[in-house]
Amino acid sequence: MRMTVRIExxxxxxxxxxxxxxxxxxxxALFSGGIFLYFLxxxxxxxxxxxxxxxxxxxxxxxxxxxxxxxLTMAAIAVMLSFTMLIWNIGAEGQIFMGxxxxxxxxxxxxxxxxxxxxxxxxxxxxxxxxxxxAIAGYFRAKWNVNEIITTLMLNYVAxxxxxxxxxxxxxxxxxxxxxxxxxxPDSARLPFLWGTRIHTGLFLxxxxxLLFWGILxxxxxxxxxxxxxxxxxxxxxxxxxxxxNVVLVMFLSGAIAGIAGMxxxxxxxxxxxxxxxxxxxxxxxxxxxxxxxxxxxxVLVSFLMGILLVGGxxxxxxxxxxxxxxxxxxxxxxxxxLGGEFFxxxxxxxxxxxxxxxxxxxxxxxxxx
Amino acid sequence: MKKITLLLFVxxxxxxxxxxxxxxxxxxxxxxxxxxxxxxxxxxxGYSFMHDVGRREMEKAFPGLKSxxxxxxxxxxxxxxxxxxxxRNGSKVIFANSFGYMDFxxxxxxxxxxxxxxxxxxxxxxxxxxxxxxRMYQARYLSGLVAGSMxxxxxxxxxxxxxxxxxxxGINAFTLGVRHANPKAEVxxxxxxxxxxxxxxxxxAKALIDSGADVIGMHADTGAAPQAAEEAGVYVVGYNxxxxxYAPTKHLTAPIWDWxxxxxxxxxxxxxGTWKSEQxxxxxxxxxxxxxPYGKDVPDSVKKLVDSEREKIVSGTxxxxxxxxxxxxxxxxxxEGQNMTDAEMLSMNWFVEGVKGEIPK
Numbered sequence: 014m015r016m017t018v019r020i021e022x023x024x025x026x027x028x029x030x031x032x033x034x035x036x037x038x039x040x041x042a043l044f045s046g047g048i049f050l051y052f053l054x055x056x057x058x059x060x061x062x063x064x065x066x067x068x069x070x071x072x073x074x075x076x077x078x079x080x081x082x083x084x085l086t087m088a089a090i091a092v093m094l095s096f097t098m099l100i101w102n103i104g105a106e107g108q109i110f111m112g113x114x115x116x117x118x119x120x121x122x123x124x125x126x127x128x129x130x131x132x133x134x135x136x137x138x139x140x141x142x143x144x145x146x147x148a149i150a151g152y153f154r155a156k157w158n159v160n161e162i163i164t165t166l167m168l169n170y171v172a173x174x175x176x177x178x179x180x181x182x183x184x185x186x187x188x189x190x191x192x193x194x195x196x197x198x199p200d201s202a203r204l205p206f207l208w209g210t211r212i213h214t215g216l217f218l219x220x221x222x223x224l225l226f227w228g229i230l231x232x233x234x235x236x237x238x239x240x241x242x243x244x245x246x247x248x249x250x251x252x253x254x255x256x257x258x259n260v261v262l263v264m265f266l267s268g269a270i271a272g273i274a275g276m277x278x279x280x281x282x283x284x285x286x287x288x289x290x291x292x293x294x295x296x297x298x299x300x301x302x303x304x305x306x307x308x309x310x311x312x313v314l315v316s317f318l319m320g321i322l323l324v325g326g327x328x329x330x331x332x333x334x335x336x337x338x339x340x341x342x343x344x345x346x347x348x349x350x351x352l353g354g355e356f357f358x359x360x361x362x363x364x365x366x367x368x369x370x371x372x373x374x375x376x377x378x379x380x381x382x383x
Numbered sequence: 384m385k386k387i388t389l390l391l392f393v394x395x396x397x398x399x400x401x402x403x404x405x406x407x408x409x410x411x412x413x414x415x416x417x418x419x420x421x422x423x424x425x426x427x428x429g430y431s432f433m434h435d436v437g438r439r440e441m442e443k444a445f446p447g448l449k450s451x452x453x454x455x456x457x458x459x460x461x462x463x464x465x466x467x468x469x470x471r472n473g474s475k476v477i478f479a480n481s482f483g484y485m486d487f488x489x490x491x492x493x494x495x496x497x498x499x500x501x502x503x504x505x506x507x508x509x510x511x512x513x514x515x516x517x518r519m520y521q522a523r524y525l526s527g528l529v530a531g532s533m534x535x536x537x538x539x540x541x542x543x544x545x546x547x548x549x550x551x552x553g554i555n556a557f558t559l560g561v562r563h564a565n566p567k568a569e570v571x572x573x574x575x576x577x578x579x580x581x582x583x584x585x586x587x588a589k590a591l592i593d594s595g596a597d598v599i600g601m602h603a604d605t606g607a608a609p610q611a612a613e614e615a616g617v618y619v620v621g622y623n624x625x626x627x628x629y630a631p632t633k634h635l636t637a638p639i640w641d642w643x644x645x646x647x648x649x650x651x652x653x654x655x656g657t658w659k660s661e662q663x664x665x666x667x668x669x670x671x672x673x674x675x676p677y678g679k680d681v682p683d684s685v686k687k688l689v690d691s692e693r694e695k696i697v698s699g700t701x702x703x704x705x706x707x708x709x710x711x712x713x714x715x716x717x718x719e720g721q722n723m724t725d726a727e728m729l730s731m732n733w734f735v736e737g738v739k740g741e742i743p744k
Binding site for chain 2: 067077178181182211278282284328330331334336
C-alpha cells in the first residue's frame with residue numbers, strides 16, 4: 014500500500030471553513046506561543062490574560078488600543094487601495110512622513126485662528142504631500158515600468174531625511190536649546206481629544222475611509238475598473254481603460270490617505286514635528302491589509318486586533334518582565350500562523366491510500382509548489 | 384546671541400536653583416517599583432545596555448526594590464502609553480532614558496502628580512519631573528588625550544549620531560583633549576542621523592578610515608564603529624561602556640557611563656522623603672562618568688597625562704571648556720580665563736577649532 018499526499022488549489026471555499034481557518038490558526042498560534050512562554054518560565058494563560066486585560070480590560074486600555082488602531086487603519090486602507098490594483102505601495106511610511114511635514118509646514122506658514130479652517134488646510138496639505146509622494150512612484154511605474162516596490166521604499170528614506178532636514182535646519186525651534194524639533198503647535202492646530210482619552214478626532218476618518226472605499230470598490234464603475242486592471246491590465250486597456258491614469262490616481266489616493274494618517278498622528282498626538290514619530294505604521298499596515306485580505310471593512314477590525322497585540326506586548330514587558338525580543342517572537346508567531354492559515358484556504362490537502370507497490374515516482378503535478 | 388544666552392542663563396538658574404518645589408513624602412522601598420523606559424534594546428551593547436546595568440546596580444543596592452523596564456520605545460506618542468502603563472502597574476518612579484520623550488514625560492507627569500518622573504538629557508522640569516544627565520564631556524576630554532597621543536597621521540574620525548548640543552559638546556571636548564596632546568591633529572566628523580543603526584555606524588567609521596583617519600571616536604549606541612576600526616586595523620575610542628569586546632586589539636579606552644550612581648541617588652532620596660525636582664548633572668567627581676580600562680598599546684606616559692588632567696577636573700580647579708576657546712573660524716568664543724556656564728554648555732551649537740565638519744543649520 015502506498016500513500017499519496019496531494020496539494021490542490023480549491024475552487025471554492027466552503028463557508029464553514031472561512032470562519033474555521035482563522036480560528037484554528039489563532040488557536041495554533043496561541044498554543045505554540047504557549048509552549049514558547051512555558052519554556053521561558055512564564056505561565057501562558059497569565060501572559061495571554063495580561064495582553065487582553067491591558068488592551069481591553071478597562072476604558073483606558075481600550076482607548077489606547079483605538080489610538081494605535083487609528084493610524085494603522087488609515088495606512089492599511091492606503092496600501093489596500095494600491096494592492097487591489099496589484100500595485101505594491103511599500104511607501105506608506107514615507108507618505109505618512111510627508112503628510113506630517115506638510116502639516117507642520119501649514120502650521121508654520123499658514124496658521125489661522127479658526128479651527129475648522131486650520132483642520133481643512135492641514136488635511137489638504139497632508140493629503141497633497143502624501144499623494145504626490147505616491148503619485149511619483151505611480152507615474153514612474155505606469156510610464157516607464159519602474160518597479161514601484163523599489164521606488165516607494167526608497168522614497169521612504171528620502172521622506173525621513175527631508176523631515177530631518179527641516180527639524181535640524183530651518184524649522185528648528187529656537188527655544189529648544191538646539192534640539193531637533195519644531196515649536197509646539199498652537200492649540201488651534203491640535204485635533205481635539207475625545208472622552209478624556211488620547212483618542213483624537215482622526216477616529217472619524219479611520220471609520221469613514223474604510224466605508225467610503227468599500228462602497229467605491231464595490232459599487233462604482235471606477236472601483237470595478239481598478240479591480241479589473243489589477244487582474245488583467247491588457248484586457249483593461251482593450252476595454253478602453255487608461256492604465257497610466259488609473260495607476261497615478263490610485264497611487265495618489267493611496268499616498269494621500271497615508272499622508273492624512275500622518276497629519277492625524279502629528280496634530281492629534283505629537284503636537285510638534287520631531288524625528289522618529291511614526292513607529293513604523295506604514296510597514297505594519299502592509300501586514301494589516303493582508304490579514305484583512307484587502308477588505309476595507311475587515312481592515313478596521315484587524316487594525317484593532319493588531320492594536321491589542323501591540324499594546325498588550327508593551328504591558329507584557331512590564332508585568333511579566335519579558336524582554337522585548339520574546340514579545341516580538343510571540344507577536345511574530347501569531348502573525349505567522351494567521352497568515353499561514355491562508356494556505357489552507359487556498360489549497361486543500363488530499364491524502365489517498367492506494368493499494369499495491371509504487372510503480373512510478375510521484376508525478377510532477379502532484380507537487381504544485383515546484 | 385547674547386540675549387539668548389542671557390535668557391538661557393535665567394532659565395537655567397530658575398530650574399537649577401528653583402528649589403521652591405517641596406520635597407516628596409517618603410515612599411517605602413518595596414512600593415517604589417521604578418519603571419524604566421529605554422530607547423534601545425538592552426542588548427545594544429551600549430547606551431541602553433549601560434542604563435540597564437545601572438538599573439541592576441540600583442536593585443542590588445536596595446534590597447526589596449523591584450524594577451521594570453520596557454525596551455525600544457520610540458520617541459513618539461507610544462512613549463506616553465508605556466509610561467502610563469508602568470504607573471498603572473505600580474511604578475512610583477519613572478526613568479525615561481532618551482531626549483525625545485520629553486513632551487510625553489511632561490504630559491504624563493501632569494496626569495499623575497504623585498508619581499516622580501526622571502527624564503534623561505531633557506530640559507523641561509515640573510514639580511514631579513526632574514532631569515538627569517552626566518558631564519560626559521569630562522570623560523570625552525580624557526579620551527581625547529589618549530586618542531590625540533596615538534594618532535600618527537594627525538587625522539582622527541568621529542561618528543556622530545545627531546547634530547545636537549549633547550553630541551556637539553562631546554565632539555568639542557574630545558577635540559580639545561586631542562589637541563592638548565597633539566596640537567596638529569584634526570577631528571573629522573560624520574553625522575549618521577541615528578542613535579542606533581549598526582549598519583550606518585559601521586559605514587560611517589569605514590568612510591572616515593578611508594579618508595585617512597587613524598583613530599576613530601564615536602557617539603552612537605552600539606559597538607559597530609569599533610568593529611569597523613578593528614577590521615581596518617586602526618585605533619578606536621568606544622563610548623558608553625568598555626567596547627574592547629568589539630575591538631580587542633585596537634580599543635584604546637572609552638568614556639563610559641555609570642548610571643547606577645544617579646539611579647541610586649534618586650531612590651535614596653525617594654526613600655528618605657527628600658526627593659525634589661532638580662537637574663542632575665554629575666561628572667567625573669561623582670563617578671557618573673569615567674574612562675574604560677586602557678588597551679595594551681596605550682603607553683604609561685599617556686596614562687600619566689590623563690591622570691594629571693583628571694586630577695585638575697576632579698579637584699574643581701579647572702574644567703574642559705575653559706577659555707581661551709576659539710571656534711572653527713578662529714573667533715574667540717570663550718575669553719581667556721573664563722569657564723563656560725552650564726547653560727552655555729547645554730545649548731552648545733558650534734565647533735571648536737580643530738573639528739572638520741559642519742553643523743547643519
